[in-house]
Amino acid sequence: MIFNFAKSNNLTKKFDKVFYRNLFQLAIDGPAASGKSSTARMAAQQLNFEYIDSGAMYRAVTLAALRQNLSPTLLEDVSKIAQLAATSHIHLHTTFDPPPLPLTHSIPSSSITSSLPQTLVYLNGEDVTYEIRSPEITNNVSGIASNLDVRKVLVEKQRALASGIYDENQNKFSPTPLIKKSPKGTVMDGRDVGTVILPNADLKIFVTASAKVRATRRFKELQQQSYSKRISQIIDFNKVLEDLEKRDKSDYERKISPLKKANDALFLDSSHMSVTEQVDKIVELVLKRAKEKNIDL
Ligand SMILES: Nc1ncnc2c1ncn2[C@@H]1O[C@H](COP(=O)(O)OP(=O)(O)O)[C@@H](O)[C@H]1O
Numbered sequence: 616m617i618f619n620f621a622k623s624n625n626l627t628k629k630f631d632k633v634f635y636r637n638l639f640q641l642a643i644d645g646p647a648a649s650g651k652s653s654t655a656r657m658a659a660q661q662l663n664f665e666y667i668d669s670g671a672m673y674r675a676v677t678l679a680a681l682r683q684n685l686s687p688t689l690l691e692d693v694s695k696i697a698q699l700a701a702t703s704h705i706h707l708h709t710t711f712d713p714p715p716l717p718l719t720h721s722i723p724s725s726s727i728t729s730s731l732p733q734t735l736v737y738l739n740g741e742d743v744t745y746e747i748r749s750p751e752i753t754n755n756v757s758g759i760a761s762n763l764d765v766r767k768v769l770v771e772k773q774r775a776l777a778s779g780i781y782d783e784n785q786n787k788f789s790p791t792p793l794i795k796k797s798p799k800g801t802v803m804d805g806r807d808v809g810t811v812i813l814p815n816a817d818l819k820i821f822v823t824a825s826a827k828v829r830a831t832r833r834f835k836e837l838q839q840q841s842y843s844k845r846i847s848q849i850i851d852f853n854k855v856l857e858d859l860e861k862r863d864k865s866d867y868e869r870k871i872s873p874l875k876k877a878n879d880a881l882f883l884d885s886s887h888m889s890v891t892e893q894v895d896k897i898v899e900l901v902l903k904r905a906k907e908k909n910i911d912l
């Protein structure tokens with residue numbers, strides 16, 4: 616099924632007004648490993664907000680495309696990838712109380728993050744949470760994300776998700792709001808949330824850190840993943856840094872929706888901040904903005 620964009624646009628506009636009148640929208644953008652998703656999830660937990668990981672949706676489409684041997688550089692494959700983005704059921708579920716990771720003697724206790732919130736990602740009902748973080752997907756996602764047709768489809772779904780009118784299980788837009796629990800707002804992170812997806816967000820934060828700091832974070836994350844999967848794998852820091860800089864270049868320089876700070880976004884350099892400090896700062900900025908705008912959180 617291909618979405619009727621004109622129709623879904625009208626729906627989005629209509630319910631943006633009705634449903635989001637009193638809900639807070641927080642947009643967080645920034646380069647890879649700046650700490651967007653982990654801190655956005657923790658801030659969402661503290662604020663009772665819904666969390667939407669827009670990057671996970673690009674990753675899920677990349678996985679679907681690679682499984683069908685489709686390449687974003689081949690003209691004949693491009694429309695097939697956009698079609699896959701439209702027809703795939705991508706379901707995000709953030710759990711604030713995840714089950715503990717399997718313990719092995721080789722995991723340093725400092726690296727166990729089981730008490731942190733996690734976002735489970737389902738592609739057509741299959742749990743692909745870990746698969747979409749593999750180096751193969753990471754190295755191919757920029758090519759898919761720079762495709763205009765894919766972006767049109769996913770931006771539409773992301774806006775509808777933030778407005779509570781997209782049913783991820785059915786892959787359908789709904790005429791009535793779907794969020795069953797009552798979050799006080801939405802936080803979405805990505806590259807174009809403040810500039811394209813939610814241009815009227817109540818607060819926009821552009822978070823970054825130096826490439827070396829970000830590569831160190833990714834390096835530690837990859838080491839931890841190989842511990843928990845019980846595989847001994849040599850991870851080369853210079854390769855992690857090189858891949859990250861390559862992806863930065865592609866995210867910043869692409870023609871469509873490049874990674875860019877929105878004019879009205881606040882800049883947050885997390886190079887010298889701990890995760891807790893970063894979360895506290897985000898929560899503080901949200902509470903301050905909500906007070907200024909008379910939004911009751
Ligand atoms: N301020 C911080 N200090 C140290 N590590 C951090 C910080 N913010 C995030 N991290 C860690 O860095 C890694 C990448 O963070 P993540 O939130 O996935 O980044 P992004 O979503 O921007 O790609 C994660 O392992 C996370 O726990």
Ligand SMILES: Nc1ccn([C@H]2C[C@H](O)[C@@H](COP(=O)(O)OP(=O)(O)O)O2)c(=O)n1
Pocket residue numbers: 646647648649652669670671673674756757760761804805806807808862866
């Ligand atoms: N709103 C978004 C979110 C992500 N993307 C692209 C850019 C990134 O290279 C990929 C993956 O995003 P993701 O946030 O998962 O990547 P990192 O965790 O920051 O490494 O998707 C995008 O183009 N627009």
